[in-house]
Amino acid sequence: MNMGKMKDLPIGGVITEGGTAHEYVTGGWRKLRPVLDKDKCTDCLICWVMCPDSAIIVEDGKMVGFDLEHCKGCGICAEECPDKVKAIKMEEETG
Amino acid sequence: MAVTMVKKQAGLTGNSAVAYAMKQINPDVCAAYPITPSTQIMEDFSSYVADGKVDTELITAESEHSAMSACIGASAAGARVMTATSSQGLALMWEMLYIASGLRLPIVLANVNRALSAPINIHCDHSDSMGARDSGWIQIYSETVQEAYDNLFQAVRIAESEKVLLPVMVCLDGFITSHAIENISLLEDAEVSQFVGGYKAQHPMLDTDNPVTYGAMTLPDSYIIFKHQQSEAIGRAKDVVVEVGKEFGNRFGREYGLMEKYRLDDADVAIVILSSAAGTTKVAVDELRAKGKKVGLLRPRLFRPFPFKEIADALKSIKAVACLDRVDSFSGFGSPLFNEIRSTLYEFEKRPKVINKIFGLGGRDYKVKDAVGVFEELLKIAETGKVETLIKYITL
Numbered sequence: 001m002n003m004g005k006m007k008d009l010p011i012g013g014v015i016t017e018g019g020t021a022h023e024y025v026t027g028g029w030r031k032l033r034p035v036l037d038k039d040k041c042t043d044c045l046i047c048w049v050m051c052p053d054s055a056i057i058v059e060d061g062k063m064v065g066f067d068l069e070h071c072k073g074c075g076i077c078a079e080e081c082p083d084k085v086k087a088i089k090m091e092e093e094t095g
Numbered sequence: 096m097a098v099t100m101v102k103k104q105a106g107l108t109g110n111s112a113v114a115y116a117m118k119q120i121n122p123d124v125c126a127a128y129p130i131t132p133s134t135q136i137m138e139d140f141s142s143y144v145a146d147g148k149v150d151t152e153l154i155t156a157e158s159e160h161s162a163m164s165a166c167i168g169a170s171a172a173g174a175r176v177m178t179a180t181s182s183q184g185l186a187l188m189w190e191m192l193y194i195a196s197g198l199r200l201p202i203v204l205a206n207v208n209r210a211l212s213a214p215i216n217i218h219c220d221h222s223d224s225m226g227a228r229d230s231g232w233i234q235i236y237s238e239t240v241q242e243a244y245d246n247l248f249q250a251v252r253i254a255e256s257e258k259v260l261l262p263v264m265v266c267l268d269g270f271i272t273s274h275a276i277e278n279i280s281l282l283e284d285a286e287v288s289q290f291v292g293g294y295k296a297q298h299p300m301l302d303t304d305n306p307v308t309y310g311a312m313t314l315p316d317s318y319i320i321f322k323h324q325q326s327e328a329i330g331r332a333k334d335v336v337v338e339v340g341k342e343f344g345n346r347f348g349r350e351y352g353l354m355e356k357y358r359l360d361d362a363d364v365a366i367v368i369l370s371s372a373a374g375t376t377k378v379a380v381d382e383l384r385a386k387g388k389k390v391g392l393l394r395p396r397l398f399r400p401f402p403f404k405e406i407a408d409a410l411k412s413i414k415a416v417a418c419l420d421r422v423d424s425f426s427g428f429g430s431p432l433f434n435e436i437r438s439t440l441y442e443f444e445k446r447p448k449v450i451n452k453i454f455g456l457g458g459r460d461y462k463v464k465d466a467v468g469v470f471e472e473l474l475k476i477a478e479t480g481k482v483e484t485l486i487k488y489i490t491l
Contacts, residue, residue, distance in 0.1 A: 006320045011260060011328070012199035013313050013321050014298050018306035 022070075026053070030073030032090040034066050040087035047077035047088065105281055109240045109272040112279060113179065113205045113265075114139030116247035118149055119287040122203075123174035123294075126154035126165035130184035131217045132269040133207035137179055159184040163191035170200035171309045173299025175251070178202070181269060182209035185223045189230070195262045196231025197325065198309055201254030201294075202262040204232075205247065208370070208421075209269040210457040218458020219269040221369065221422040225431050231325060233263040233332050234399040236369045238355070240277035242396075243267040245349055248282070251291045252339045258331045260297075268371040270458065282347060290346060329400045336397050353402040355394040356409055358384060362391030364473035365410065367432055368419040369395060372454070372461050376419075379466035390470045395432070403439040410440060414477035415448045417469045421455045429453075429486045448476050451486040459490050 010016050043063050048056040055071035057064050066077075078088040107115065114136045117125070125144075127137045144153045152169075156162040159180055170176045180188065185206055195202050206224050210216040224234060233253060237243035243265065250263040267273055282290075298307045313321060337352060344350025357377050359365055366376050373394040383390045393409055395402070410416055418437075420430030428434070433451035440446040452469055455461040469489065476482055 006317065007323075009317065009320055009324075010298070011321070011324050012197065012309070013311055013317075014198070015308035015311050016298060016305075018308075020308070 025069045027067075027069045027071055030068075030071060031093055032073040032075055033068070033093050034071060034073070034075070034077055035089050035091050036063070036065060037087045037089070040085055042082075042085055042087075044082065044085070046080050046082065050076050050080045052076065103281060104278060106276045106278050107240060107244075108135065108274050108276050109243050109267050110135035110207065110274065111139055112240045112244040112277075113247060113267070114143070115281070116244050116287075117177055117205075118143045119282065119284050120175075120177065120247065120251055120291055121149045121288075122151050122177040124152045124154065124166070124169035124176045125178060126156050126162045126169065126176070127178045127180070128156050128159045128162045128184060130159070130181045132209055132273045133179045133181040133184070133205065135273070136205060136207070159187040160191060163188040163195065166202050167191060167195050167198065167200060170195070170202050170296075171198060171299075172301045173296035175255075175294040176200075176202045177204070179205040179207070181207040182211055182217075182223045185227060186211060189227065192227055192230040192232060192262075194310075197321070199260045199325070199328070200262060201251075201260055203247065203250045203254055204262065204264045205243075206264050206266045207269045207273045208266050216457035217269070219271050219371075219421070220456045220458065221266075221420070222456075224264060224266050225420075225422045225424065227264070228399055228431060231261065231329065232399065233259075233261055233329065233336075233397075235263065235265050235336070235397055236395065237265060237267045237272065238370055238373050238394060240267075240272055240275070241279040241349070242351070243272060244279055244281075245343065245347075245351065248287060248290055249336075249339045249343055249351065253332060253335050255294055256332075256335045256339075259328055259335050261325070261328055261332060266370065271371045280349075286347070290343070333397065333400050333402050351396060353395070353397045353405050354409065355392075355396060357392040357394070359391035359393055359409060359413075361389060362413055363389040363477050364415045364417075364470060365391045365393055365413045366417050366419055366466060366469055366473075367393045367395065367410070367436055369398065369421065369432065372419065372421065375461055375463055376466045379463045379470060382463065383467065383470055388470065388474060390474070398431075401435050401439075403435070406436065407439045407442060410436070410447060411443050411445075413447045415450070415473040416440075417450050417452055417473055419452045419454050419469065421453075423453050423456065423488075433486070448480070448482050450476070450482055450484070452489045453487070454490045461490055465490050
């Protein structure tokens with residue numbers, strides 16, 4: 001959504017189109033970054049189910065990585081990755 | 096008892112008249128929870144729903160907080176929404192009142208004025224709606240059953256005006272107006288539907304082809320923008336109230352403005368008072384006028400937005416004014432009418448003396464002799480220029 005001039009914003013704080021959360025980059029809030037070890041990953045997609053920010057990128061049914069513009073680093077994916085697999089590790093953001 | 100046949104004239108209580116007006120408006124959704132003295136509104140209206148006289152979806156909520164929440168959801172969905180409450184019911188809606196106005200939802204609420212607890216009391220005063228005076232709702236106060244009935248139709252038009260888009264509260268006095276039978280003129284259903292017209296929401300949530308979000312978070316960069324828009328909208332409502340009142344008058348012969356002035360133009364002193372107590376005061380005005388005393392009355396009809404310019408013009412050449420509040424705002428410096436009117440008149444170098452009387456709390460009788468007493472005090476102030484007590488309880 002183009003915010004345009006602030007005074008012309010739709011009244012009542014209504015957002016007049018769908019899907020705008022995608023444009024709002026929240027990755028900057030992250031303190032821990034998820035790192036995937038693709039050799040261990042079984043593509044069970046539990047991380048994709050559990051991620052509260054829809055930040056797990058899946059292509060052709062395979063887990064391929066993270067949308068770091070929206071991942072807030074909560075670590076749920078690493079926690080939920082099955083004990084026998086543990087393909088995701090949380091690492092300190094350095095930047 | 097619900098009105099079952101359409102007559103031009105009918106003897107109705109304030110509550111039955113409001114319910115009948117709601118039937119004629121035929122809102123899409125009505126969510127409510129019963130509370131004395133407004134219960135009969137929803138009782139009558141639920142009969143209209145049960146008898147298939149309206150198309151309304153009636154939601155019987157488990158509390159007023161839920162009732163107002165359902166009204167908000169329905170209004171955001173694109174429905175024309177109405178409800179009714181009183182006293183503690185309005186108090187329980189409090190949190191949601193601000194959300195209705197902040198989201199710019201044109202909900203119409205009939206508030207039958209009743210005192211707030213404690214001590215518990217079911218009778219009339221204005222502590223409920225006056226507590227909500229800064230909630231961003233437009234507030235219209237009705238003197239009579241006829242006016243309450245007529246105000247409902249106008250409220251729909253005012254709320255839904257593109258210049259406004261804000262919720263409206265129509266207030267009438269508990270028991271005094273809500274339960275007293277008055278012979279009133281009814282409009283025909285067709286006249287009502289022509290006057291109120293259809294409602295098309297700008298951003299209905301149920302339009303799935305055009306998805307929208309209501310209630311999103313706003314941060315320090317934008318919250319103030321929306322509040323500024325809201326502030327300007329409620330300011331614009333004043334002119335819309337006048338336009339709609341004029342149109343109503345042209346169509347149906349009963350014109351309404353921002354206020355009623357009764358024998359005020361050449362008055363030396365005046366009482367400013369809201370709602371049904373104005374009727375009692377008019378009797379006192381007539382009695383004193385018959386004795387040659389130049390007394391008058393101003394009854395604001397619109398309290399929010401406060402028509403400060405027009406009220407100042409009406410009062411600036413009066414010598415002494417008493418604002419009679421049926422509420423104590425416990426500010427230590429008088430009550431709402433007094434605060435607004437005294438502040439309004441500060442602009443003028445030559446201005447009336449303004450005093451405050453707090454009266455009739457919890458339904459305590461306000462009699463003609465009480466009004467006469469206030470007028471006599473005002474006449475003395477006008478003569479001497481001296482105010483003995485600025486703020487005082489009367490009818491004790």
